[in-house]
Amino acid sequence: MNRRDFLKTSLGSAAMAATAGVAEARPNLEPAPQAIGMLFDSTLCVGCKACVTACKTVNGNKPTIVGEDLQWDSARDLAPETFNVIKVYTDGNQLTKDSEVDGFAFEKRSCMHCVDPGCVSVCPVTALVKDPVTGIVTYDVDACIGCRTCMTGCPYNVPQFDYDNPFGALHKCEMCNQKGLERINNGMMTGCAEACPTGATLFGSREALLDEAKKRMALKPGEVYNYPRGDVRDPSSYHEKAVPEYRQHIWGEKEAGGTNVMHISSIPFDKLGMPPLGERSFVSISESVQHTLYSYMALPAVVLGGLTWLVKRNTDGDDEGGEQ
Ligand code: SF4
Ligand code: SF4
Ligand code: SF4
The missing domain is CATH 3.30.70.20 (Alpha-Beta Plaits)
Structure with a gap:
């Protein structure tokens, strides 16, 4: 398979998996019982x-x-x-x-x-948590690693990062x-x-x-x-x-x-x-796409395939050299 065919095939598989994810997106969440x-x-x-x-x-x-x-x-x-x-x-x-x-x-x-x-969904270390009873979204500074991903997940631009704090903190x-x-x-x-x-x-x-x-x-x-x-x-x-x-x-x-x-x-x-x-809750869609990509192993397959192709391309010359 040449590079163009490889990219076409792998991107096509990922796109199909992503489309399946959108189609199978979980429903919106209901408000917390005592919100x-x-x-x-x-x-x-x-x-x-x-x-x-x-x-x-x-x-x-x-x-x-x-x-x-x-x-x-x-x-x-x-x-x-x-x-x-x-x-x-x-x-x-x-x-x-x-x-x-x-x-x-x-x-x-x-x-x-x-x-x-969105902030809770994208936080990799659950520093932001939604209370299951009251629905209040709170923040744990001790769990936060300062990656600021939550800022990209909020459609209202709410989380504010304190750049003056040497340890970083969200507010x-x-x-x-x-x-x-x-x-x-x-x-x-x-x-x-x-x-x-x-x-x-x-x-x-x-x-x-x-x-x-x-x-x-x-x-x-x-x-x-x-x-x-x-x-x-x-x-x-x-x-x-x-x-x-x-x-x-x-x-x-x-x-x-x-x-x-x-x-x-x-x-x-x-x-x-x-x-x-x-x-529509965009979190329900993004989480479903993410889960689908991983459940169909499409994303890891694309990454693994890409690495294999790179290694093969870089070592093809070595093999030829060894035979001489
Ligand atoms: S408004 Fe932004 S920071 Fe607040 S809960 Fe929603 S996504 Fe999180
Ligand atoms: S600005 Fe004054 S009137 Fe308006 S929400 Fe705040 S306290 Fe109430
Ligand atoms: S806006 Fe300020 S005072 Fe009002 S609920 Fe939030 S933290 Fe409390």
Whole structure:
């Protein structure tokens, strides 16, 4: 077999195995039985950033100071010391809140705690783990080898690597439930939801938050509604507000297999910087392709075949020389 035929045959086999893997991809995972989450309602957010400060306080993170003169935390994006940030969409004269044209709107960025997390799937040493009961994705710095593969597996660009740490360390929101903090395990809510004055960041079970989001979708714009604050189950903390015109879309109900942190808004999500994702969990596809390649031994066969061909090519001359 010449080199061209060899490459054609081996790549063809690998492609066939990969196609079989896609066709046989496992179904999306179901949310964890007692999945804990948050609902971010962009129309309630006033951009006060109390949640950003609370997140840093609770997690013991230093402020981000940009420029010499600033006296306050001015985090613009997720960073090793910033697990939660509020970003702003603007258009035209920016006069109307939650208007796509000539308006502005706020968006929260933090870990979405995916139902089928890419970061967990690609981590070679299980430094990132999804809790089977709460669905919270936590990180173990002692297990991490600093390879940063998790950063490529996250569609939301969440994991942040601390390049100043000589041992390397990853940072992201762990829903305030990492070892040593464990607010959720101790019956508390997340720091950001507790601090949010308007209920824009709401804490609770994924199921209850999904029901709450669907309830809001069904309300008529202009109707007055009692918006809960803090914990969605706490009947003592509500405030009245006229209902805006919501988009009929709960981000995270289905995106890439769903997330435990969900968002609702009056502005299209692409304008708020969310990535274009289908309903299929890409992890289910990539894991199935990987497993198929190995179960059909296609990938090892390609590697072994390539090595054999190289050795043969490099030793053919030796054999001829020996016979003379
Ligand atoms: S948002 Fe990114 S870091 Fe968070 S669980 Fe999903 S894949 Fe992992
Ligand atoms: S859940 Fe905790 S760590 Fe995550 S964004 Fe909120 S305060 Fe920060
Ligand atoms: S605390 Fe609430 S209202 Fe303030 S920026 Fe955060 S999510 Fe928005």
